[in-house]
Structures are given as structure tokens and as C-alpha cells.
Amino acid sequence: xxxxxxxxxxxxxxxxxxxxxxxxxxxxxxxxxxxxxxxxxxxxxxxxxxxxxxxxxxxxxxxxxxxxxxxxxxxxxxxxxxxxxxxxxxxxxxxxxxxxxxxxxxxxxxxxxxxxxxxxxxxxxxxxxxxxxxxxxxxxxxxxxxxxxxxxxxxxxxxxxxxxxxxxxxxxxxxxxxxxxxxxxxxxxxxxxxxxxxxxxxxxxxxxxxxxxxxxxxxxxxxxxxxxxxxxxxxxxxxxxxxxxxxxxxxxxxxxxxxxxxxxxxxxxxxxxxxxxxxxxxxxxxxxxxxxxxxxxxxxxxxxxxxxxxxxxxxxxxxxxxxxxxxxxxxxxxxxxxxxxxxxxxxxxxxxxxxxxxxxxxxxxxxxxxxxxxxxxxxxxxxxxxxxxxxxxxxxxxxxxxxxxxxxxxxxxxxx
Amino acid sequence: xxxxxxxxxxxxxxxxxxxxxxxxxxxxxxxxxxxxxxxxxxxxxxxxxxxxxxxxxxxxxxxxxxxxxxxxxxxxxxxxxxxxxxxxxxxxxxxxxxxxxxxxxxxxxxxxxxxxxxxxxxxxxxxxxxxxxxxxxxxxxxxxxxxxxxxxxxxxxxxxxxxxxxxxxxxxxxxxxxxxxxxxxxxxxxxxxxxxxxxxxxxxxxxxxxxxxxxxxxxxxxxxxxxxxxxxxxxxxxxxxxxxxxxxxxxxxxxxxxxxxxxxxxxxxxxxxxxxxxxxxxxxxxxxxxxxxxxxxxxxxxxxxxxxxxxxxxxxxxxxxxxxxxxxxxxxxxxxxxxxxxxxxxxxxxxxxxxxxxxxxxxxxxxxxxxxxxxxxxxxxxxxxxxxxxxxxxxxxxxxxxxxxxxxxxxxxxxxxxxxxxxxxxxxxxxxxxxxxxxxxxxxxxxxxxxxxxxxxxxxxxxxxxxxxxxxxxxxxxxxxxxxxxxxxxxxxxxxxx
Numbered sequence: 001x002x003x004x005x006x007x008x009x010x011x012x013x014x015x016x017x018x019x020x021x022x023x024x025x026x027x028x029x030x031x032x033x034x035x036x037x038x039x040x041x042x043x044x045x046x047x048x049x050x051x052x053x054x055x056x057x058x059x060x061x062x063x064x065x066x067x068x069x070x071x072x073x074x075x076x077x078x079x080x081x082x083x084x085x086x087x088x089x090x091x092x093x094x095x096x097x098x099x100x101x102x103x104x105x106x107x108x109x110x111x112x113x114x115x116x117x118x119x120x121x122x123x124x125x126x127x128x129x130x131x132x133x134x135x136x137x138x139x140x141x142x143x144x145x146x147x148x149x150x151x152x153x154x155x156x157x158x159x160x161x162x163x164x165x166x167x168x169x170x171x172x173x174x175x176x177x178x179x180x181x182x183x184x185x186x187x188x189x190x191x192x193x194x195x196x197x198x199x200x201x202x203x204x205x206x207x208x209x210x211x212x213x214x215x216x217x218x219x220x221x222x223x224x225x226x227x228x229x230x231x232x233x234x235x236x237x238x239x240x241x242x243x244x245x246x247x248x249x250x251x252x253x254x255x256x257x258x259x260x261x262x263x264x265x266x267x268x269x270x271x272x273x274x275x276x277x278x279x280x281x282x283x284x285x286x287x288x289x290x291x292x293x294x295x296x297x298x299x300x301x302x303x304x305x306x307x308x309x310x311x312x313x314x315x316x317x318x319x320x321x322x323x324x325x326x327x328x329x330x331x332x333x334x335x336x337x338x339x340x341x342x343x344x345x346x347x348x349x350x351x352x353x354x355x356x357x358x359x360x361x362x363x364x365x366x367x368x369x370x371x372x373x374x375x376x377x378x379x380x381x382x383x384x385x386x387x388x389x390x391x392x393x394x395x396x397x398x399x400x401x402x403x404x405x406x407x408x409x410x411x412x413x414x415x416x
Numbered sequence: 417x418x419x420x421x422x423x424x425x426x427x428x429x430x431x432x433x434x435x436x437x438x439x440x441x442x443x444x445x446x447x448x449x450x451x452x453x454x455x456x457x458x459x460x461x462x463x464x465x466x467x468x469x470x471x472x473x474x475x476x477x478x479x480x481x482x483x484x485x486x487x488x489x490x491x492x493x494x495x496x497x498x499x500x501x502x503x504x505x506x507x508x509x510x511x512x513x514x515x516x517x518x519x520x521x522x523x524x525x526x527x528x529x530x531x532x533x534x535x536x537x538x539x540x541x542x543x544x545x546x547x548x549x550x551x552x553x554x555x556x557x558x559x560x561x562x563x564x565x566x567x568x569x570x571x572x573x574x575x576x577x578x579x580x581x582x583x584x585x586x587x588x589x590x591x592x593x594x595x596x597x598x599x600x601x602x603x604x605x606x607x608x609x610x611x612x613x614x615x616x617x618x619x620x621x622x623x624x625x626x627x628x629x630x631x632x633x634x635x636x637x638x639x640x641x642x643x644x645x646x647x648x649x650x651x652x653x654x655x656x657x658x659x660x661x662x663x664x665x666x667x668x669x670x671x672x673x674x675x676x677x678x679x680x681x682x683x684x685x686x687x688x689x690x691x692x693x694x695x696x697x698x699x700x701x702x703x704x705x706x707x708x709x710x711x712x713x714x715x716x717x718x719x720x721x722x723x724x725x726x727x728x729x730x731x732x733x734x735x736x737x738x739x740x741x742x743x744x745x746x747x748x749x750x751x752x753x754x755x756x757x758x759x760x761x762x763x764x765x766x767x768x769x770x771x772x773x774x775x776x777x778x779x780x781x782x783x784x785x786x787x788x789x790x791x792x793x794x795x796x797x798x799x800x801x802x803x804x805x806x807x808x809x810x811x812x813x814x815x816x817x818x819x820x821x822x823x824x825x826x827x828x829x830x831x832x833x834x835x836x837x838x839x840x841x842x843x844x845x846x847x848x849x850x851x852x853x854x855x856x857x858x859x860x861x862x863x864x865x866x867x868x869x870x871x872x873x874x875x876x877x878x879x880x881x882x883x884x885x886x887x888x889x890x891x892x893x894x895x896x897x898x899x900x901x902x903x904x905x906x907x908x909x910x911x912x913x914x
Contacts, residue, residue: 006898014720017713037856043872069856074868077850084851087761088768098873148874258659273874280656302874 033058033067036318037092039082041075041304049337057324066317086110086311093312094322096145099133100377102305106141107375107416112308113139117319125328125344129301132370137218143322144343147303150204150269151364152288153278158183158190158266169267169288173208173234176267176291180244183266193238194256194265197249197388199381200371203300204269205231207369208293213380214372214414221409223384223402231293232398236391249392260285271302272341272361279355287360289367299368303343341365375416383408424620428612431627432605438634439604441667444597448586448670449649451593455585456652456674481572586672644889645669651678651882658878678883682870704884706859707866710776711843712891714862718780719839723831726789731819733790734797735805745794748787757847764851774854779862780842789834796830797823832899839895843888863888 042050047070054068071092073081079101085091086108097105105111119140123131130144156166162182170176180192195201199213206213211228214221222228239245246265248256257274259265261283269290278285289297306325308318324330328346335342335351341361342348348362374380387405390396396404608627615623650658652674661669684703732738733745763782764773772778800823808822824831846864853865861869867884870877 010720014716017709017716020709020713039855041873071855072858072869073855074850074865074871075873076868076871077846077865080847081850081855084761084764088765090768090773261659262661271874273872277656280654304873 034065034314034317036066036068036094036312036314036321038068038070038318038321039073039078039092039095040070041073041078041096046338047072049334053325053330053334054321057321063317063320066314066321068321086309089311091309091311093314094306094308094318096304096306097142099130099301099303099305099371102134102142102307103136103373103377104375105307106136106139110307110309110311111141112310112315112319113141114143114308114319115139117308117316119143119319119323122323125346126326127343127345127365127368129365129368129370130303130305130343133301133373134305135370136373142305142307143326145304145306145322145326146340147301147343147365148271148273148341149299149301149361149365149368150201150271150290151299151360152267152290153260153270153274154267154286154288155260155263155265156284156286158263162266166284166286169286170291171289171297173291173293177238177242177244180238180242180267184244186243190264190266191246191259192244192266194246194248194254194259194268195235195238196256196269197235197385197392199384199388200300200302200377201269202231202235202388203369203371204290204298205235205293207298207300208290208295209234210293210295212369212372214374214409218373219414221406221414223409224399224406227295229398229402232388232391232402234293235388236398239392240394249389272339272358275339275355275357287357289360289364297364297367299364301368301371303341374413376413379416380409380413383412420621421617424624427624428620428627431624431631432608434631435608435627436601436605438631438638439601440597442634442638443600443604444594445645445668445670447593447597447600448668449645451589452586452649452652452670452674455589456671456676459585477572477574485572586670586674647882647885651879651886652676653678653879655877655879658882678877678879679886681877682880682883682887704866704887707861707863708887710859710861711863714776714779714849715839715842715891717776718783718842719835721780721784722786722789722838723835725784726786726793726834727824727827727831728819729790730793730797731823734794734800735802735823749791752787752791760848760851767852773852774857774860776860778852779845779849783842783845783848786834786838789838792834793827793830796827800826836895836899840892843892 040047040050050070054070057063058067075098078095078097082091082095082097082101082105091110102111114134123140126144127147129149130147131140134140134142134144152169154169159166159169159179162179164179164182170179176193183192184190203213206228209227209231211225211231212222213228239247246259247253248259248265254262254264256265256268257270257277260268260270261278263283290299291297306322308315308322312318326344328342328344328350331342331344331347332350334340335347336353339353339355339358341358342351351362353359371377372380384405387396387401387408391398391401612620612623646669649669649671652671654671654673654675654677657671657673682704733741759782767773767778767782772781804822804826805818808818813821844864846868849862850865850868853862854860863884867881867888870881870884
């Protein structure tokens with residue numbers, strides 16, 4: 001039989017590949033301690049810091065029997081990974097999850113009620129906004145572990161060019177609109193504001209008007225309340241009436257962050273995660289609080305919570321580690337190293353940031369309200385976002401759209 | 417024929433204009449890209465020669481000297497309270513405004529520069545000062561340019577420049593690149609002109625058609641390759657600057673301050689290896705090359721086995737007689753109507769029960785039975801004449817020989833197509849591989865899952881993702897290039913009529 005060179009080449013390549021693949025394997029040696037697995041979604045720098053903190057915790061005499069094994073998952077895939085792992089009983093002892101995922105896990109009866117481990121005694125140490133995202137069906141089912149919120153980023157150069165004081169960002173929505181008109185030059189494609197139009201990104205508007213989206217018992221949608229309608233009307237007016245918003249929320253529109261970086265939008269809402277990027281791009285920018293509505297300034301809550309899984313065997317040890325990790329001194333150390341916002345109120349007095357912009361977020365965080373707690377926040381977004389868009393495009397009035405949104409949310413989201 | 421000559425000349429001129437436009441764009445960007453690659457290797461951003469050059473520095477020192485001396489002269493004691501270390505020069509806004517307006521001509525040069533009152537300062541001893549200019553950078557960026565001055569021997573000299581504010585190597589090389597690009601365009605133009613002049617008058621119509629065709633094809637190539645070009649260029653951009661565009665020309669996407677840091681970070685060769693603990697070794701090996709090799713192994717094995725099994729079953733369904741063959745085939749096809757996601761959890765459960773979770777075998781084992789592959793190959797094998805098999809059998813061929821000597825070579829084009837499709841599927845299969853990966857052993861991570869690790873919750877390391885993507889397209893490109901040749905061979909081999 002004639003030898004096929006392609007087949008021979010393939011065989012040689014494949015053998016080499018197999019050898020190379022298996023030569024990668026390295027195994028860990030156990031050290032006799034009981035292993036607690038902690039699934040997280042941190043980046044490189046955070047993971048290194050986490051390992052330091054774990055080492056410090058393990059050195060404490062009370063923790064001599066335990067060792068924490070941090071296991072990194074990609075943030076994009078942590079939800080399906082945890083869902084499927086729990087299904088077959090291969091989940092971790094504890095995990096860091098997106099704040100919106102805690103409710104789903106809790107309602108699947110996967111999380112330990114932290115009240116039974118003593119959390120009720122220390123819950124007041126935590127910042128209110130992130131803490132509320134863990135309060136599900138009358139129980140605390142997670143610990144705030146890392147938090148953030150959005151604030152108003154503004155371009156000082158564009159303020160100066162428009163004859164505005166670059167050190168005085170707008171404090172109220174009236175000021176915002178007034179300054180916005182001076183900053184906008186639609187002919188040149190320059191706008192005062194670029195905004196997203198999803199529920200999470202709209203919470204600063206709703207919260208500023210004192211509107212709650214879901215009732216505390218989780219059974220009613222309150223989007224049709226007068227406060228929520230007014231908040232929506234204000235949001236829509238920035239684009240439709242005052243024409244100071246660029247339409248960044250539209251399909252094909254320049255996203256807010258990109259528009260801000262390219263000096264097309266003078267102001268955007270965004271979070272502390274963009275500070276390094278904007279600084280690296282040599283923008284001259286400042287940060288102010290979200291303009292105040294009738295209920296004052298307020299923002300949304302982002303970040304992650306830590307949950308302990310019922311399927312694990314060592315709930316108390318996990319709880320001890322998580323409370324250590326979120327204690328004031330550890331949070332202060334973590335936040336100063338990584339430029340993050342503490343979840344523990346006690347850490348606020350201990351942190352001193354080199355980047356003074358972060359202090360604005362500390363201030364903003366104090367006035368944040370908890371996000372709506374629903375089993376599937378994605379579903380809430382899927383239902384409400386299109387309704388909000390109809391207001392911005394003028395297809396519906398805010399009252400009509402919010403009424404329709406309430407009906408759909410109560411049908412499709414609150415029944416989950 | 418001659419009546420069309422003026423029209424042809426007009427068409428030629430229009431096409432030449434198009435040629436100049438296209439070639440200047442393509443040659444210019446390619447030359448800049450090449451320059452960028454070289455500069456990224458020879459100059460890291462922090463080692464780019466500082467702005468300003470000696471002549472400009474002298475000029476700036478003269479301006480700053482006059483400005484600072486004038487400011488000192490406006491104060492009664494020479495060193496007023498406003499010169500405290502933490503106090504900016506312009507504590508009194510009125511005095512500052514008057515001062516700036518009186519020196520605008522010196523500093524401003526048309527208003528492009530002005531002093532920043534909040535950041536400029538003088539030290540209490542009056543011997544050191546920082547002047548912060550707000551200026552338009554030469555290319556597309558607005559920003560601050562901060563100079564530290566010190567009074568040395570009675571004159572103000574530049575002591576330092578804040579890092580990140582400089583004219584880059586790429587800026588300096590731009591005139592040369594532009595000249596080279598112009599020369600390149602001229603060469604292309606001359607070649608086309610020479611060809612035009614050498615072409616007999618009666619052949620010029622055909623020449624114009626070809627020229628038009630080539631220009632149209634070039635446009636097509638640009639459209640197809642632009643995303644790849646964008647990817648390559650972005651992979652050379654420093655973190656945080658990936659989304660900044662040139663205001664004057666948004667298509668000018670070549671990095672102005674290129675760096676190969678993204679490639680180093682992706683391959684984890686930016687830090688020295690740490691010997692010792694197992695965790696460190698794992699961390700060191702937990703990099704893109706491990707993901708790449710794992711994926712290559714998984715995708716190759718899966719593609720080979722799927723193709724082999726599909727070809728064998730397709731042969732049976734196509735050329736052999738067995739009871740209820742068509743019914744069985746219909747049932748198989750029916751399973752294609754059920755979305756694959758429905759199987760995911762049960763398959764994962766079975767894999768875990770088999771103790772395979774976290775192994776490379778788990779990455780592809782449930783996907784080895786490909787109904788789509790069987791269907792595709794069977795449809796092709798139906799077109800192979802059965803008389804060829806009969807002839808082979810008369811010559812004494814066994815069943816296996818019939819399959820390997822007759823069927824496989826004739827079905828090679830479709831087999832390679834299936835190989836490619838399966839390879840592609842497994843090369844980019846994120847969800848299944850995510851679910852079965854044992855993250856406790858990061859060395860089992862494959863490419864799609866590994867790439868997801870570069871994306872954070874709020875921000876992504878776009879430069880690193882693009883650098884990793886540059887590597888990840890290589891196997892696909894190589895496979896296509898190899899397969900392309902065999903497609904053609906296979907097509908001619910299969911050209912048999914019954």
C-alpha cells in the first residue's frame with residue numbers, strides 16, 4: 001500500500017502533540033490540612049493579593065486545621081460553571097459570585113443561611129447597598145465581598161473649552177442640563193452626555209428619585225410608581241427634549257466609555273474600574289457625584305458577594321474565612337493595594353488612596369441603595385430594557401411604558 | 417475602435433486615481449505596520465526618546481525663564497505665600513488670569529498651549545518650579561505636558577519631563593514612512609503606466625477591464641482583511657489605549673506607542689520563572705501556550721476521531737445493506753432536531769460518573785458521535801459509483817480495503833471539510849469545555865476558556881485578547897491552506913461518471 005505523506009505527517013505531529021500535552025501536568029502535594037475550595041473570578045493582581053490574605057489567615061492558630069484553595073474561573077463563565085457543578089455535587093465550599101447571582105442560588109436552596117453562623121451580629125459593619133443584595137427571602141445568604149458603584153466622570157478640557165469651571169461638575173439635574181447645553185455641539189458630534197439604557201445603568205436615575213423597582217417582599221414590581229415615571233421622563237428628556245445625550249444607548253451608537261475616551265462625550269456614568277484606563281489615555285478628567293434628584297444623589301451597586309454552599313461540609317470554617325477577608329483591616333489593605341471600594345464601613349476610616357478620585361466613590365457609595373433582588377436579573381433586564389427604549393425613542397410615554405413593564409415583570413420575572 | 421480611445425483614456429485616468437487612493441492607503445498602512453512591529457521590539461514605550469529635542473528644550477527654557485521670572489517679579493517679597501510647596505502658582509484667580517493673559521503670546525503659540533494653574537507650582541525657595549502646559553499633541557491626543565524646571569546658575573533649566581508626555585518614535589519616523597509610501601505608490605503607478613503604454617491600442621480595453629478587476633478585488637481583500645489588521649494593530653497597543661482613535665483619520669489604527677508587552681503577558685514571559693513550590697510551577701505553566709497546546713490536542717483528536725467514525729458509519733449507511741437502514745438513519749437525523757444544549761447537563765453528569773471530569777478526554781468524548789458528519793459524508797458517498805466497489809471486490813479487496821482504498825480517497829474533499837468543521841467547533845467550543853474544565857488544575861484549560869480569563873467583570877484586557885487571538889488564528893489558517901490543496905486534488909479524483 002502506498003504511504004500517504006499527509007497521513008505520516010499527521011501521525012508524527014499528533015504523537016508530538018500528545019507528548020507535549022501530557023508533559024504539562026504538575027501535581028500538588030497535600031499537606032494534611034482539610035481543604036476548603038473557594039471559586040473566584042479575580043484578575044491576576046487580585047489573585048496574588050488573595051493568596052497573601054489566605055496565607056495570613058492560615059497562619060492564625062485557630063485555623064491550623066484548614067487550608068483554602070483558591071480556584072480561578074473566568075467571570076464570563078462562572079454562572080454556568082457553578083450551576084452545572086452544583087447539579088452533580090461537584091461544587092466548591094464557597095464562591096465569589098456576581099451580586100445578581102446570589103438570589104438565583106439562594107432560591108435554588110444552594111446557599112447557607114448566614115444568620116445561623118452568626119452573621120446577624122456583624123451585618124451592620126457592611127455598607128448598606130451591597131449588603132441588601134444578599135438579603136433574600138428574609139435571610140442573609142451571602143456576604144458583600146467587593147463592591148463599587150458608578151459616578152459622574154467629566155472631561156475637564158471640554159468643560160474649560162465650553163467656558164465652564166473644570167472643578168465644578170453639576171450637582172443637580174438642572175445644573176446638569178444647563179451645563180449640558182453649553183457642552184453639546186451636535187454639528188461636530190460632541191455631546192455633553194453618553195448613557196447606557198439598561199436597568200442597572202438606569203438605577204442612579206431611579207434611586208435619585210427615590211423609586212424602588214421591586215417591593216421588599218419581592219412580589220410586586222413598582223416601576224409604575226410616580227417617582228419611577230418621573231425618573232424615566234428625566235432620562236428620556238436628556239436625549240429627546242434637551243438633546244444633550246448622544247444616543248450612545250442605540251444599536252450602532254458609540255458606547256459611553258469609548259466616546260468619553262475619544263473626547264466625544266463630556267460626561268458619562270462609569271465606575272472606578274475605568275480609572276486606570278482613562279488615566280493611561282492621558283485624559284484630563286474629574287469625577288463628581290451623580291447629580292441629585294429629589295431624593296438626593298444616589299447610585300447603583302455593582303460588585304460581588306461571597307456565598308457558602310450547603311453542599312459543603314465546613315460551613316463555619318468558610319464563614320470564618322469570609323468574615324476575616326471582609327473585616328475592616330483586611331479590606332483596608334486590599335482596597336488600598338487594588339484601588340477598590342471597601343465593603344466594610346470600618347475600613348472607610350482606614351483607607352487612604354493615592355488616587356484622590358477614589359474618594360468620590362467612597363462618598364457616592366454611602367448613598368447607594370440596594371439593587372432590585374430578583375431570581376434572574378438578566379430576565380428583568382430583558383423585559384424592562386425594551387420598554388425603556390420605547391420611551392427614549394418616543395414610541396410610548398414613560399407612564400405607559402412603565403405600566404407595560406410592570407405587567408411583563410410580574411408575569412415573567414417575579415414568577416421565576 | 418479609435419472612437420473609443422478618448423473614453424478609454426478617461427477610464428484609465430479614473431482607474432489611476434483609484435489606484436493611487438488604494439495603493440497609498442494599503443502601502444502606507446503596511447509600511448506603518450512594519451515600522452510599528454520593528455519599533456515595538458526596539459523601543460519599549462518608556463524608552464522612547466523624550467520630547468523635546470535640544471533646540472525645542474532651549475526654546476522652552478527661554479519661555480519658562482521669562483514666565484517664571486516675571487511671576488516672581490510680580491510678588492513684593494519675591495517668594496510669597498502662594499509659593500508654598502503644596503500651593504499652586506495661581507492661588508489668586510484674578511492675579512493669575514492677568515498674568516496668563518499678559519504672557520499668552522509667549523506661551524500660547526496660537527492658543528494651542530496654556531499653563532495649568534492647578535498643577536503648576538513653585539517650590540518655597542523659588543529655585544524649582546513645575547510648569548504644566550496644556551497642549552494639543554502633534555497627532556491626535558490632547559493632554560498635559562508637564563516640565564520640571566530648576567534655577568541653575570541663575571537660569572531656568574528643564575530638570576525633568578513627566579513620563580508619558582513625549583513625541584514618540586513613530587511620530588519621528590512618520591515623515592520617512594510617508595516618503596517611502598509615496599515612493600511605493602509612484603513605483604506602482606509607473607509600472608501600470610508602463611504596462612499601459614506597452615499594451616497595443618486594441619488590447620487596452622482588456623487591460624482596463626483587468627485593472628478594474630484588480631482594483632475591485634483589492635477593495636474586497638481590504639474589507640475581508642481589515643478586521644485581522646485591526647486585531648494585529650490592537651495587539652501592539654498599550655493597556656488602556658486600545659480604544660483611542662485618530663480623530664483625523666479613524667482608519668489609521670496603527671499604534672503610535674507600540675509595545676510587545678501584550679504578547680509577553682499572554683505568554684507569561686514578562687516575569688522571570690519562579691522555581692520551587694508546585695503552585696508556582698503551575699502558575700508559571702498556566703499561560704497561553706499551555707491553553708494553545710491543550711486546545712490543539714483536543715481539537716485535532718476530536719476532528720480525527722469524528723471524521724473516522726463518521727466516515728465508517730456513512731460507508732455502511734451508503735453502501736451496505738442492513739435491516740431498517742433507512743428507518744435507523746431517519747431516527748439518527750431526528751436527533752439533529754434537538755438542540756445540543758439540552759444534552760449538556762446529562763452529558764456532564766455521565767462524564768462525572770465515569771470519573772472523567774477535568775480530563776482532556778471529557779472535552780470531546782460526548783461529541784464523537786456526529787450525526788451531522790454521518791449525514792454529510794453519506795450524501796457524498798451516495799454519489800460514488802457502487803461499480804467501483806464491485807470492481808475492487810472482484811480484484812479481491814477486503815471490506816476494509818474497499819473502505820480505505822476506494823471510498824476514503826474519493827471522499828477526501830468532504831472528509832477534509834468535515835475535519836475542518838469539527839476542528840473549528842472544538843477549537844472554539846467555550847461552554848462545554850468551561851463546564852468540564854477542572855479549574856483546580858489550570859493546566860487542563862483550553863484556549864476558549866483561557867481567553868475568557870483575560871476578560872474581567874467590567875473591563876477587558878483588549879490588547880492581550882488580541883495578542884492571544886493573533887496566535888489562535890494560526891492553526892486555522894494553516895489548516896485551511898493545507899486543506900485547500902487537497903480539496904482540489906480530491907475534487908479531480910472524485911470526478912468519475914457512472
